[in-house]
Amino acid sequence: MDAILLQTLNGLDKGSAYALIALGLTLIFGTLGVVNFAHGALFMIGAFCAVTLQRVLSLSYETIDETQKDFLGNPLKVKTPYVESWFGPDVGGAIIEWSVPLALLFAIPIMIGVGFAMERGLIKHFYKRPHADQILVTFGLAIVLQEVVKYFFGANPIQTPPPDALNGVANVGIIFGMDIVYPVWRLVYFLFSLLIIGAVFAFLQFTTFGMVVRAGMADRETVGLLGINIDRRFTIMFGIAAAVAGLAGVMYGPINAPNYHMGMDFLVLSFVVVVVGGMGSLPGAVLAGFLLGILESYASTTWATTTIPGINQIIIYLVAIVVLLTRPRGLMGRKGVMED
Amino acid sequence: MLGLNSKDFRLFLVVIGLTLFAPVLLNPFPTESGLAQFNAGYPDLMQRFVIFGIFAIGFNILFGLTGYLSFGHAAFLGVGSYAAVWMFKLLSYNVLPAIALSVIVAAIFSLAIGFVSLRRSGIYFSILTLAFAQMSFALAYSVLSNPKFNLTNGETGLQVYNDDPQIFHSDRLPDLPHLFGLSMRASTDIALGPWTFTLNAGYYLSAVFMVAAFYIAIRLFRSPFGMMLRAIKTNQTRLNYTGLNSRPYTLAAFVISGAYAGLAGGLLAAMDPLAGAERMQWTASGEVVLMTILGGAGTLIGPILGSGLIKYFENIFSKINDDVLHSWFAFMPDGLEDAMVFIVHPFVGKGWHLTLGIVFMLVVIFLPGGLVEGGQRLWRWITGANRKKSDDQDTKHAPHAAE
Numbered sequence: 001m002d003a004i005l006l007q008t009l010n011g012l013d014k015g016s017a018y019a020l021i022a023l024g025l026t027l028i029f030g031t032l033g034v035v036n037f038a039h040g041a042l043f044m045i046g047a048f049c050a051v052t053l054q055r056v057l058s059l060s061y062e063t064i065d066e067t068q069k070d071f072l073g074n075p076l077k078v079k080t081p082y083v084e085s086w087f088g089p090d091v092g093g094a095i096i097e098w099s100v101p102l103a104l105l106f107a108i109p110i111m112i113g114v115g116f117a118m119e120r121g122l123i124k125h126f127y128k129r130p131h132a133d134q135i136l137v138t139f140g141l142a143i144v145l146q147e148v149v150k151y152f153f154g155a156n157p158i159q160t161p162p163p164d165a166l167n168g169v170a171n172v173g174i175i176f177g178m179d180i181v182y183p184v185w186r187l188v189y190f191l192f193s194l195l196i197i198g199a200v201f202a203f204l205q206f207t208t209f210g211m212v213v214r215a216g217m218a219d220r221e222t223v224g225l226l227g228i229n230i231d232r233r234f235t236i237m238f239g240i241a242a243a244v245a246g247l248a249g250v251m252y253g254p255i256n257a258p259n260y261h262m263g264m265d266f267l268v269l270s271f272v273v274v275v276v277g278g279m280g281s282l283p284g285a286v287l288a289g290f291l292l293g294i295l296e297s298y299a300s301t302t303w304a305t306t307t308i309p310g311i312n313q314i315i316i317y318l319v320a321i322v323v324l325l326t327r328p329r330g331l332m333g334r335k336g337v338m339e340d
Numbered sequence: 341m342l343g344l345n346s347k348d349f350r351l352f353l354v355v356i357g358l359t360l361f362a363p364v365l366l367n368p369f370p371t372e373s374g375l376a377q378f379n380a381g382y383p384d385l386m387q388r389f390v391i392f393g394i395f396a397i398g399f400n401i402l403f404g405l406t407g408y409l410s411f412g413h414a415a416f417l418g419v420g421s422y423a424a425v426w427m428f429k430l431l432s433y434n435v436l437p438a439i440a441l442s443v444i445v446a447a448i449f450s451l452a453i454g455f456v457s458l459r460r461s462g463i464y465f466s467i468l469t470l471a472f473a474q475m476s477f478a479l480a481y482s483v484l485s486n487p488k489f490n491l492t493n494g495e496t497g498l499q500v501y502n503d504d505p506q507i508f509h510s511d512r513l514p515d516l517p518h519l520f521g522l523s524m525r526a527s528t529d530i531a532l533g534p535w536t537f538t539l540n541a542g543y544y545l546s547a548v549f550m551v552a553a554f555y556i557a558i559r560l561f562r563s564p565f566g567m568m569l570r571a572i573k574t575n576q577t578r579l580n581y582t583g584l585n586s587r588p589y590t591l592a593a594f595v596i597s598g599a600y601a602g603l604a605g606g607l608l609a610a611m612d613p614l615a616g617a618e619r620m621q622w623t624a625s626g627e628v629v630l631m632t633i634l635g636g637a638g639t640l641i642g643p644i645l646g647s648g649l650i651k652y653f654e655n656i657f658s659k660i661n662d663d664v665l666h667s668w669f670a671f672m673p674d675g676l677e678d679a680m681v682f683i684v685h686p687f688v689g690k691g692w693h694l695t696l697g698i699v700f701m702l703v704v705i706f707l708p709g710g711l712v713e714g715g716q717r718l719w720r721w722i723t724g725a726n727r728k729k730s731d732d733q734d735t736k737h738a739p740h741a742a743e
Contacts, residue, residue, distance in 0.1 A: 035463055122705075125705070129708075131462060131463050132407075132409045133704060133708065135409065135463070135466065136629070136633055136700075136704045137701060137704045137705060139626065139629075140697050140698075140700040140701035140704055141697075141701060143693060143694075143696065143697030143700070144694060144697035144698055144701065146693075146697075147691060147693045147694035147697055148694065150691075150693075151686050151691055151694065264623075268470060268474060268622060271467050271470070272467065272470075272471055275464065275467050279463075309483050309486060310478065310479060310482055310483025310484075313475075313478035313479070313481075313482055313483065314475045314478050314479060314483075317471040317472070317474055317475040317478075318475070320467070320468075320471045321456065321468065321471055321472070324460060324464060324467075324468055325456065325459060325460075328460060328464070
């Protein structure tokens with residue numbers, strides 16, 4: 001029982017990353033009809049927003065402390081981050097420590113800006129071209145973004161530790177009277193993803209803007225004929241999708257140290273998730289994200305891997321193949337979306 | 341000639357000539373000169389040119405001709421490599437049975453995957469092939485290398501060990517892949533003044549295969565079967581409405597391109613008897629997509645150009661470091677020199693992928709027909725054909741680009 005709960009938690013955790021990326025992908029596909037292979041790169045850029053903020057905050061100046069000696073016997077050089085000298089060691093230290101959550105604030109405008117630039121600068125010109133061209137150009141863009149990040153940050157993963165308060169482990173089993181120890185940050189990630197997913201759905205469901213966007217997703221032409229500038233709203237949705245991917249990336253940093261190709265690794269899986277969920281279906285993407293995450297983590301248990309060796313490596317693809325062949329529209333796909 | 345019309349025959353002769361004299365043509369700079377690092381005429385790289393040329397020609401039959409964008413073609417390349425190395429391990433280092441088996445195995449494998457994937461088209465097809473390839477990669481990387489049933493040797497890569505059976509191996513034969521005793525690494529250096537040209541057995545073997553593959557591709561492009569594939573690319577729904585079942589055609593195209601990939605994989609193993617799972621990873625599949633698009637999807641010569649260009653970039657561009665850059669811009673005043681080096685630096689050496697990505701994007705955006713279309717446009721611009729036939733240019737152009 002403990003093991004099942006633990007694997008469920010693991011799965012929800014993995015699934016939340018899949019769900020967030022798949023949600024963004026589906027938003028873009030559902031509104032603009034573009035298959036965005038650069039979405040993984042947006043996830044990666046988000047993670048590197050956290051890295052950048054961390055570096056900026058730890059910018060420091062050196063002072064020589066004559067009273068102390070380093071191991072060579074020279075006067076000790078003490079590095080003091082500017083933030084600490086401005087706000088005092090307590091507040092400054094806290095700011096540095098909380099750099100990952102702070103990066104969320106910093107990442108939202110950046111990601112929305114990146115999203116706007118991508119849509120207006122490049123993807124806009126590809127609406128009328130075949131899907132294959134859209135895949136190819138965004139694939140090229142993903143390579144370029146990845147290489148730019150590699151140029152500035154190097155090829156090695158960069159640690160972005162979570163704040164100390166959220167760094168430990170917690171016993172989540174206590175509620176059920178069991179003993180399950182789980183990293184706090186992963187729980188935070190799961191809750192965070194629920195929050196973001198809820199926010200996106202609420203935005204689409206309960207605001208006028210969201211209503212117009214949903215109408216546009218259903219029938220773009222008619223909404224345009226009603227005198228609504230649907231293109232501009234779709235551009236904004238692209239920015240929001242980019243922000244969702246970026247925020248998922250920021251929060252993912254402490255779980256796996258960001259490196260320049262993390263986006264591509266996630267992208268392949270996220271596409272599978274989108275297809276399983278049903279192209280263009282937002283609830284489908286979220287559902288499939290969590291489902292596949294949980295399936296993957298169940299398949300990683302020793303029992304599963306000894307029964308069928310390697311099942312944990314292939315389960316997601318296997319499920320995708322079965323779903324695509326038996327339910328071509330995916331779990332919750334709508335009629336008429338990408339039927340060709 | 342050979343069942344080709346005169347235009348195709350000329351193209352075929354050009355390709356034969358280029359591959360035959362590649363060791364000379366790719367070594368235009370004297371060995372001692374500063375530009376010698378741009379020489380691509382060394383065996384290892386030339387082998388890659390032709391082998392990946394085969395891979396891209398095969399991919400083009402599926403993507404360029406039939407319009408199905410597969411994102412998992414590297415799986416067939418990898419399977420071909422594994423099959424070839426297994427032949428080395430079991431029989432002998434002779435490359436012919438190895439290559440034959442790699443083609444057959446890849447064809448069977450692609451038949452199975454194609455049978456399933458081709459039930460869907462468009463983006464779904466791309467994702468299905470991607471899923472299959474990633475699955476094969478994961479299997480080859482971990483599962484199929486367990487001690488009881490070691491088919492792929494996992495992370496280390498499959499290679500020939502001393503205690504392998506090799507039943508047809510004898511002491512007279514070289515301990516390397518060979519063709520009836522002629523080692524694939526055998527090469528002759530020809531010194532001609534300041535130039536040195538290396539003629540390598542492995543390269544010429546691969547080149548023979550590539551020329552044959554190219555010939556088959558031309559015949560296929562011009563055959564009724566090829567017309568059918570084009571019809572599928574243009575409008576599959578309409579084709580289905582005429583009462584034709586397009587599935588056998590797409591499946592045949594898929595298997596042919598899978599067999600081409602297997603041939604390329606077998607040749608890769610024949611040049612270097614080692615097969616690793618990373619050959620099947622989806623980045624490798626992406627690479628062949630880049631090659632085909634860059635050269636010109638749907639054209640005959642495009643894929644070969646594209647693969648040559650990418651492999652050249654990968655091997656030559658990546659070697660340019662800051663010292664080389666400084667020597668290039670040495671004629672400038674110091675400040676300007678440093679500035680130029682600073683500007684160029686991100687695009688060469690380790691950053692060559694950046695250049696590749698940018699070039700690829702530019703090609704997709706402005707030249708959907710790839711370098712071949714670029715060449716045609718340039719040619720028309722030089723000869724002034726645009727001005728003469730500007731009226732019927734659109735009607736003329738469309739079938740031209742599709743060739």
